[in-house]
Amino acid sequence: MYFWNTNKLIDDLKNERLADRDYKNYYLVSASVTFLMMFAMRFSPVVDIVPSTIDTILTIIMLLIAVNFCFTANGGNHGKQFLNRLICLFLPIGVKMLLAYLLFFVFIIVALVFAARFIEANQILELIVPYQGWVTLLVSVFMQVIMYWRFYVAFKKINN
Numbered sequence: 001m002y003f004w005n006t007n008k009l010i011d012d013l014k015n016e017r018l019a020d021r022d023y024k025n026y027y028l029v030s031a032s033v034t035f036l037m038m039f040a041m042r043f044s045p046v047v048d049i050v051p052s053t054i055d056t057i058l059t060i061i062m063l064l065i066a067v068n069f070c071f072t073a074n075g076g077n078h079g080k081q082f083l084n085r086l087i088c089l090f091l092p093i094g095v096k097m098l099l100a101y102l103l104f105f106v107f108i109i110v111a112l113v114f115a116a117r118f119i120e121a122n123q124i125l126e127l128i129v130p131y132q133g134w135v136t137l138l139v140s141v142f143m144q145v146i147m148y149w150r151f152y153v154a155f156k157k158i159n160n
Helices: 006-014 020-041 049-073 082-116 121-158
Strands: none
Touching (some): 006 082, 082 121
């Protein structure tokens, strides 16, 4: 299993070197990560309903568009093992996206710590709270666009 090296996974998928056992393992890891994310979302309260609703609608629209683009990049109706490939690609791409998200989060924390040197801590919260939902929306959309673009690029590499 490849947790990081997308190119080696792409090569294995392109040359059909994965066994059913490998597909099963990728599915189990991907499903476990998905369930953990769903569990973690239970602890994240909805701060502002408008940005959350927009995020949900955009997420569904991007999913529909991206999956169709990836399906086409996989060869459309003549492509091979679309779902197996998508599930396998989720792991290394998802790991990289999670790392990017965590690094962004650390950057925000460092920026807040730095800002606390110049602004009182109470004022920082007053400045952040009105924009929290909108920033979350922008980060969500940006991360999804990057993730789906990476899926599309991987499918193009597999089928070239």
